[in-house]
Amino acid sequence: MSSFKSYFSIIQVLLLFGYTGFFSCGAGAQQMASEVKEVKAPxxxxxxxxxxxxxxxxxxxxxxxxxxxxxxxxxxxxxxxxxxxxxxxxxxxxxxxxxxxxxxxxxxxxxxxxxxxxxxxxxxxxxxxxxxxxxxxxxxxxxxxxxxxxxxxxxxxxxxxxxxxxxx
Known part of the structure; x- marks a missing residue:
């Protein structure tokens, strides 16, 4: 039973890191997209x-x-x-x-x-x-x-x- 708890804890930690990375990249991408200026053709x-x-x-x-x-x-x-x-x-x-x-x-x-x-x-x-x-x-x-x-x-x-x- 203790191996099941440790296995379950590892999965929770991995999911936490995954969601944190996903949301932090998503917010950064939105911010970068709003900062792009219109480039005029030469x-x-x-x-x-x-x-x-x-x-x-x-x-x-x-x-x-x-x-x-x-x-x-x-x-x-x-x-x-x-x-x-x-x-x-x-x-x-x-x-x-x-x-x-x-x-x-x-x-x-x-x-x-x-x-x-x-x-x-x-x-x-x-x-x-x-x-x-x-x-x-x-x-x-x-x-x-x-x-x-x-x-x-x-x-x-x-x-x-x-x-x-x-x-x-």
């Missing part, structure tokens, strides 16, 4: 502009359109700083005019093109254009309210404000 912003230079050397930018879609930017080459004259820096700002992100675009009016010469060999040549269209692809920051394009001058400073585009 956004890509495509901006299209026409950049032109007049006979005085003054640059102008004209907004064409913008496209906002879900996605993540894979190519990080636009994040490397450029400092040649005619290059463009694209800056994302929040409502308080704080800089959120920067991207760089090589001078769109001096593209380097490859072509096949008369001998059948590939050659590269830099063109000097008066006008060109550019497409800028950005990883949109959540707080971005506007994007501004600046022209980099001969000393490497982003001195000329080309255009400001509102995102909202």
């Amino acid at each position: 956004k890509l912003l495509f901006l299209n502009y026409t950049i032109s230079k007049d006979t005085n050397g003054t640059y102008r930018a004209t907004f064409i359109n913008k496209v906002l879609t879900e996605g993540r930017l894979k190519d990080k080459t636009q994040r490397q700083p450029l400092s040649d004259a005619g290059d463009i820096v694209c800056i994302q700002y929040n409502d308080k005019n704080d800089v959120l992100d920067r991207s760089y675009i090589k001078n769109p009016l001096q593209p380097i093109v490859e072509y096949v010469n008369d001998d059948g060999n590939l050659e590269k040549r830099q063109l000097n254009l008066n006008s060109a269209q550019i497409a800028i692809k950005l990883q949109l920051q959540e707080a971005t309210s506007s994007v501004r394009l600046f022209l980099i001058d001969a000393s490497g400073n982003a001195s000329t404000d080309l255009i400001t585009t509102s995102i909202r």
